[in-house]
Amino acid sequence: MSDMEAILPTPQASVEPGLLPTTPEYARAQQRVLRQFIQGLLFENVLPCVEEVTDAGALRAFSFSGRDAHGNEVRYTAWGTRKQSFGRVRLSLRPAQRQAADGRQRDATLVDFMAEVMALIVPAERLPPLMQELQQTLLKDTQSLVASGMPTAPDLEWDHDAWEGWLQEGHPYHPSYKSRLGFSLTDNAVYGPEFRQELRPVWLAVLRDDCRVSVSGSLRLGAFLREELGETTLARFRRQLTSQGRRPQDYMMLPVHPWQWNQVVLPTFQTELAAGRLCYLGTADDTYRAQQSIRTLANATRPRRANLKLSLSIVNTSTSRILAAHTVENSARISDWLHDLVSRDASMQDGVVILREVLGAAHDVSRLDEPRSSLAYGTLGAVWRESLHRHLRPGERALSFNGLTQLATSGAPMLDGWVRRHGVAAWTRRLLEVTVTPLIHLLYAHGIGLESHGQNILLIQRDGWPERIALKDFHDGVRYGPALLAEPERAPELVPEPASHAAVNRNSYIQTDDPDEVRDFTYDAFVFIALTELCLCLEQHYDLPEANFWMMTAEIIRNYQATRPELAARFALFDLFAPTVNIEELTKRRLFGDGEKRFATRDNPLYPYRPGA
DSSP, X not given: OOSSOXXXXXXXXXXXXXXXXGSHHHHHHXXXXXXXXXXXXXXXXXXXXXXXXXXXXXXXXXXXXXXXXXXXXXXXXXXXEEOTTTTOEXXXXXXXXXEOTTSOEEEOOHHXXXXXXXXXXXXXXTXXXXXXXXXXXXXXXXXXXXXXXXXXXXXXXXXXXXXXXXXXXXXXXXSOTTOOBTOOHHHHHHHOGGGOOEEOOEEEEEEGGGEEEXXXXXXXXXXXXXXXXXXXXXXXXXXXXXXXXOOGGGEEEEEEOHHHIIIIIHHHTHHHHHHTXXXXXXXXXXXXXXXXXXXXXXXXXXXXXXXXXXXXXXXXXXXXXXXXXXXXXXXXXXXXXXHHHHHHOTTTTTTEEEOOEEEEEEEOGGGSOTTHHHHXXXXXXXXXXXXXXXXXXXXXXXXXXXXXGOBOXXXXXXXXXXXXXXXXXXXXXXXXHHHHHHHHHHHHHHOEEEOOOTTTXXXXXXXXXXXXXXXXXXXXXEEEOGGGOSSGGGSOOOOOOOXXXXXXXXXXXXXXXXXXXXXXXXXXXXXXXXXXXXXXXXXXXXXXXXXXXXXXXXXXXXXXXXXXXXXXXXXXXXXXXXXXXXXXXHHHHHHHOSXXXXXXXXXXXXXXXXXXX
């Protein structure tokens, strides 16, 4: 039984989109967008800032200067604290204020802040798209707050799929945490994960000559599709092909997100549909629900069937959610490699589940002429990922790591019942043991960094006590150097990214010769975001000091190192106790573009607790 009874909100009547800006939720969402944006500006030292200790002493005032439409000076002020964790700034819920030249004050608005402060430093051509992302984030977060609701307290017996529909906070650092560019508000209400709507993918048959396929060595393609679709549906799809004069064996069956089908695939691939190189099959019987990543769907009818990661031509947290064909082709290769590595490593077998991407299929746009090749790039692809339900033992349940810090409407974190049941110090230490240990083992013993942000680590728990973790999303979420691997001969042979892909996203690559880039791939997403958010949550709600959290984390790393002296050279190569670390500047990337790599060098909160300190 749960420690707290889950009280679900009464669904509100639908609010007309035009009324969203008049709701109290709009004011709340606007302050969050501003707060998160300003925190990024402060951490990345984007703007000159006057930082003052207030009379109370607990909060600091952070002030920026700007110019109004008449050239008069205005001042924006937000209040918060500067934390030990990387020097990050945590702003309070007190609304940011705008002070005019005549001294009058009011709550700051996003539009004014962008026009009066950011327009002074952001290149003119970049300001409109940034403003669009932030405004879309504001509207869609408001819609989420108004219509989707949150429980007064969570049901601690929810399974992972149920949790996913309640975790609606989005990225805790990125300023455009819910932009979903491409979705209208109507689309968002249908396809946004926090609205918990059931949907059915559209199924197509793609001529095999036009398709790039990646299949795990653990399965036979025909038998797998029969199990996933079911005999009845598979037979129906084959009859449809036969009735059109097509041979089913000449085609690969491919699921498509319904929004993608209507908005992108149908208009883009008309020629292939007319020629029979692409055949419309309709929908299958199973219904799905969107997970936090939006483009990944969990089977709601038969939860043990695979999750589907589908191409989706929207932009969220400033990243396109298409599936480039080379990443789809690499998905099963990387998954099989990691699964084999973990299955042969006695120290990981019982503590880590690798959710393999067992099948990938994508339309080969290289067969198309320009400009259609560019239009179609990454728009038609799918990856089948193992369901977590196949790996859970009796009594185990799971929750995405970022769900631990989300608040219920009571104001308490979702993990409140577990922490109070087990005690904050014991629970935190155990959580760190089961998450930090396998990730640093992959880094130290094997030379592999994972993009382990809060959505990609699933905490498997029993009665709230952390047991082990599941890791996912490997098609482009792994980084290593072939010469840095412990077993380079076992590394997968990857399809390289095309030059056009690398030019658009300079941070999207798997292989590197630089050991710091391998280390930082794990460090940036896991330590800077996931662990820091948990650290600050535990300090705020359970009085666990930041220093204690990082001391515990460092102790776990030191204990690991003490038991493996043979890896001493690797500890130095991938130095987690370095005095400073490089953190990707997500806000600057939005302001100034990706023409160069943007990293901030910040103090490492683990450094004070290094071995021998």
